[in-house]
Amino acid sequence: MPDNLTAVVTAFGKAPELQEIPFRSMAPGSVIVRIDAATLCGTDAGRWSGKFKQGGDDQPFIQPLTLPYVPGHETCGMIVEIAGEAHDILNARLEVGDRIISSYGHCGTCYYCRVTRQTTFCNDLKAFGYSHPDRMMGGCARYQYYPPEGTYIRVPDGLPPAVAASGTCALRTVMHGFEHVGRIEPHESVLVLGTGPLGLYSLAVARESGAREVLVIGAPEPRLQVAREWGADHVLDLRAMPEVTDRITWVRDLTGGRGADIVFNCASAYSMVEAMRMARPGGKLVEIAHSAGDDIPVPPMLLFRGVRPLFPISAEARHFHQAMEFLAAKRLRYDFGRMISSAYTLEETGAALRGMAELTEVKPVIYPNGMPAQAA
Numbered sequence: 001m002p003d004n005l006t007a008v009v010t011a012f013g014k015a016p017e018l019q020e021i022p023f024r025s026m027a028p029g030s031v032i033v034r035i036d037a038a039t040l041c042g043t044d045a046g047r048w049s050g051k052f053k054q055g056g057d058d059q060p061f062i063q064p065l066t067l068p069y070v071p072g073h074e075t076c077g078m079i080v081e082i083a084g085e086a087h088d089i090l091n092a093r094l095e096v097g098d099r100i101i102s103s104y105g106h107c108g109t110c111y112y113c114r115v116t117r118q119t120t121f122c123n124d125l126k127a128f129g130y131s132h133p134d135r136m137m138g139g140c141a142r143y144q145y146y147p148p149e150g151t152y153i154r155v156p157d158g159l160p161p162a163v164a165a166s167g168t169c170a171l172r173t174v175m176h177g178f179e180h181v182g183r184i185e186p187h188e189s190v191l192v193l194g195t196g197p198l199g200l201y202s203l204a205v206a207r208e209s210g211a212r213e214v215l216v217i218g219a220p221e222p223r224l225q226v227a228r229e230w231g232a233d234h235v236l237d238l239r240a241m242p243e244v245t246d247r248i249t250w251v252r253d254l255t256g257g258r259g260a261d262i263v264f265n266c267a268s269a270y271s272m273v274e275a276m277r278m279a280r281p282g283g284k285l286v287e288i289a290h291s292a293g294d295d296i297p298v299p300p301m302l303l304f305r306g307v308r309p310l311f312p313i314s315a316e317a318r319h320f321h322q323a324m325e326f327l328a329a330k331r332l333r334y335d336f337g338r339m340i341s342s343a344y345t346l347e348e349t350g351a352a353l354r355g356m357a358e359l360t361e362v363k364p365v366i367y368p369n370g371m372p373a374q375a376a
């Protein structure tokens with residue numbers, strides 16, 4: 001049995017302990033991968049710090065987080081074990097040595113799986129990054145179990161592991177958001193709030209979806225520079241215009257006085273009210289930035305603006321597939337590796353989580369099995 005060193009969170013806000021976890025028994029059709037890269041996002045930081053209270057009556061589809069658990073829900077890896085036969089999303093048989101990602105498993109029998117076909121709300125969702133170490137379903141480990149209820153997707157050739165891993169969270173959620181929006185007409189403007197991975201991916205997909213203009217508001221300057229290079233028509237430094245009312249005016253002035261046809265709020269849940277004012281009356285607001293915290297006051301009259309809120313929650317298998325296809329097809333146009341802020345070893349998982357929690361990191365990557373030949 002190979003060494004399955006795993007970073008285990010045993011106390012909120014404390015550096016994970018490295019523990020040797022035995023390989024679990026495998027369900028038929030499941031696979032175990034040797035993790036090539038595990039990227040982290042704000043969700044990992046929120047869980048680790050104990051601020052992100054998931055589950056409960058309002059989110060019955062997410063299991064409550066209990067200690068101990070293994071962080072990391074954005075991974076790609078090389079198959080080392082297959083229990084029987086496994087196939088990818090295109091129904092091609094998988095072999096040991098193939099490099100894959102996996103969507104989250106869902107039961108296939110509940111109301112959300114069978115009737116509404118919204119599998120991200122499944123009653124028995126098998127998501128990564130917050131389960132007991134024995135389940136081997138966290139990314140901060142040498143090996144990860146991909147259960148058979150998930151859908152496996154090959155990592156396209158030439159894609160750096162860190163970029164592929166980042167596609168399994170930020171970009172697949174953005175793809176889900178664009179599906180909610182539907183077709184973007186050639187006259188439509190898109191505004192992106194936030195220049196982290198969600199915002200930058202939203203910009204790239206909007207650019208490729210035929211939007212007439214793409215506006216971006218964010219910070220700091222290096223991220224804004226990426227936005228300019230990736231084709232944003234107008235870029236505003238948040239810190240240069242600290243007043244919300246000025247920023248709303250900036251957006252409306254650039255959009256015929258109306259506001260943007262489509263707004264992607266990738267900044268914070270607390271930007272939602274600002275985003276509603278930046279969308280045109282009757283426009284669309286895609287809420288991707290989820291934050292923990294107090295209730296958000298919404299002025300009742302603002303609802304008369306008729307902005308349609310859309311909430312892509314996580315993503316379904318096809319969005320993971322679309323994310324990999326987009327990264328492969330557009331990797332020469334966009335240097336996706338620029339989103340990766342720092343690389344860490346498995347032993348340094350605590351520092352990576354702390355950096356994410358303190359916002360000194362944008363998208364840290366952990367290489368649990370050593371730095372790959374082709375890094376981001």
Ligand SMILES: [Zn+2]
Nearest residue numbers: 041043074169
């Ligand atoms: Zn994530």
Ligand SMILES: [Zn+2]
Nearest residue numbers: 107110113122
């Ligand atoms: Zn289900």
